[in-house]
Amino acid sequence: MSSSDQPHDSASRRDFLKTSALVGAGAALVVPTGFSSSLFASGDDTVKVGLIGCGGRGTGAAGQALSTNGNVKLTAVGDAFPENARGVVDAVKGGLGSKGDRVQVKPENIFDGLDAYQKVIDSGVDLVILATPPGFRPIHFEYAVKAGKHVFMEKPVAVDAPGVRQVIEANKIAKEKKLKVGVGLQRHHQAGYLETIKRIKDGAIGDVVAMRAYWNGGGVWDPRKTREQCKTEMEYQVLNWYYYNWLSGDHICEQHIHNLDVINWVKGGKDKEAAYPVKANGMGGRQVRIDKKYGEIFDHHYVEYEYSDGSRLASQCRHIRGCWDSVSEFVTGTKGTSNPSGSIHGPGINWNFSEKQKDPYQVEHDDLFAAIRKGTEYNEGDNGAYSSMTAVLGRLCTYSGKEISWDDALKSNVSLAPKSYSWDAEPPVKANADGVYPIAVPGLTRVL
Numbered sequence: 001m002s003s004s005d006q007p008h009d010s011a012s013r014r015d016f017l018k019t020s021a022l023v024g025a026g027a028a029l030v031v032p033t034g035f036s037s038s039l040f041a042s043g044d045d046t047v048k049v050g051l052i053g054c055g056g057r058g059t060g061a062a063g064q065a066l067s068t069n070g071n072v073k074l075t076a077v078g079d080a081f082p083e084n085a086r087g088v089v090d091a092v093k094g095g096l097g098s099k100g101d102r103v104q105v106k107p108e109n110i111f112d113g114l115d116a117y118q119k120v121i122d123s124g125v126d127l128v129i130l131a132t133p134p135g136f137r138p139i140h141f142e143y144a145v146k147a148g149k150h151v152f153m154e155k156p157v158a159v160d161a162p163g164v165r166q167v168i169e170a171n172k173i174a175k176e177k178k179l180k181v182g183v184g185l186q187r188h189h190q191a192g193y194l195e196t197i198k199r200i201k202d203g204a205i206g207d208v209v210a211m212r213a214y215w216n217g218g219g220v221w222d223p224r225k226t227r228e229q230c231k232t233e234m235e236y237q238v239l240n241w242y243y244y245n246w247l248s249g250d251h252i253c254e255q256h257i258h259n260l261d262v263i264n265w266v267k268g269g270k271d272k273e274a275a276y277p278v279k280a281n282g283m284g285g286r287q288v289r290i291d292k293k294y295g296e297i298f299d300h301h302y303v304e305y306e307y308s309d310g311s312r313l314a315s316q317c318r319h320i321r322g323c324w325d326s327v328s329e330f331v332t333g334t335k336g337t338s339n340p341s342g343s344i345h346g347p348g349i350n351w352n353f354s355e356k357q358k359d360p361y362q363v364e365h366d367d368l369f370a371a372i373r374k375g376t377e378y379n380e381g382d383n384g385a386y387s388s389m390t391a392v393l394g395r396l397c398t399y400s401g402k403e404i405s406w407d408d409a410l411k412s413n414v415s416l417a418p419k420s421y422s423w424d425a426e427p428p429v430k431a432n433a434d435g436v437y438p439i440a441v442p443g444l445t446r447v448l
């Protein structure tokens with residue numbers, strides 16, 4: 001065994017993870033803390049919801065929040081772009097049918113601009129949904145928690161190590177204030193995953209010794225406007241956010257986090273240290289989606305992650321059409337194999353999850369709102385941050401071509417964020433005179 005094959009042990013990692021309260025299955029401890037109607041701004045049992053980021057997921061999440069049991073209202077919305085903020089009100093109402101009257105957003109509570117988040121949070125809401133591009137998430141989460149709001153935030157929760165640490169720090173305050181924090185890693189609320197991973201943790205396949213995870217598909221939307229159609233470079237990048245790392249973290253963070261998070265969930269358990277990889281190496285590049293309009297992200301990444309028990313995860317994510325597509329996870333144990341979404345096979349075992357599953361996007365809101373109403377502990381923030389870090393670690397490896405430890409990656413002060421946020425501020429990445437953005441070159445690019 002070479003030294004890089006040795007199981008990793010690290011005091012700093014142990015100390016760091018010791019502070020994280022919640023990991024793994026459901027990531028939601030249910031400990032009664034007592035119900036208090038003063039949790040709600042309106043003084044009754046109505047939960048007033050504010051939406052920040054009024055695109056596809058924000059519209060869906062607002063509808064799901066308003067479909068939970070009990071009195072709940074959407075009272076404020078905010079988006080970088082005014083047309084998105086205005087449009088979401090009717091879109092959410094239209095999707096709710098007979099519950100459409102739960103949308104009660106007064107015109108003065110429709111905000112736009114890069115500071116819209118502060119206005120939504122300060123408008124008297126009880127809970128905010130954070131569904132902007134993830135580069136903004138640490139700032140928005142911290143502001144919401146400091147203002148005493150419950151939060152549902154989409155994944156990933158950060159795109160770099162300073163952002164991950166900012167979320168972890170803000171989440172400590174959330175826990176002190178007994179705020180409820182949901183993170184949009186909805187597989188934790190999907191019956192097939194819950195039952196299968198419970199069986200794996202109960203020993204159905206023995207020790208998990210090898211893992212695979214895939215987000216291979218054709219990619220997402222094409223850039224929405226050209227540079228010439230936008231007034232400033234900042235507007236251009238925020239509008240086409242998927243293709244800029246300070247906003248999206250690359251597609252390994254944006255989408256593949258779901259699959260990495262499932263493997264972390266399988267590997268975690270009583271021993272929180274085991275849940276997150278200790279080091280990784282990888283390769284990747286940009287082979288097909290190479291037009292300058294696609295900014296700076298890669299179109300494929302392969303990462304090999306190593307966990308503290310020496311087991312390894314082979315992870316692929318690809319945005320190239322016409323290839324083998326799969327969004328899935330597989331694990332191999334000493335006694336069998338499993339697809340954690342719902343099957344276990346091996347000598348003497350042939351089990352498939354066969355119950356009807358509720359929509360996990362709805363269940364994650366049902367669970368969060370139930371915790372708010374019952375006053376039970378509910379905080380998915382740390383796991384959201386560490387699974388985001390897992391994806392960031394992968395990108396650092398594929399961009400640099402180096403093997404990088406979790407500890408070195410997590411303590412990194414390399415921030416992707418811009419110095420200031422306004423439409424005429426300079427984004428942290430700039431194109432050359434031909435409109436071409438710098439692309440990472442493994443072996444040359446420094447990431448730490």
Ligand SMILES: NC(=O)c1ccc[n+]([C@@H]2O[C@H](COP(=O)([O-])OP(=O)(O)OC[C@H]3O[C@@H](n4cnc5c(N)ncnc54)[C@H](O)[C@@H]3O)[C@@H](O)[C@H]2O)c1
Nearest residue numbers: 053054055056057058079080084131132133134154155184
């Ligand atoms: N859990 C899931 O399965 C799932 C599915 C889809 C998207 N998502 C996540 O949801 C987030 C949003 O994705 P989407 O598909 O809705 O993208 P989108 O582009 O449709 O929507 C993002 C919205 O945020 C707005 N915005 C950008 N910067 C902002 C800022 N600083 N303040 C306020 N608004 C801002 C944009 O104008 C846009 O309306 C991403 O983090 C994504 O990963 C999660």
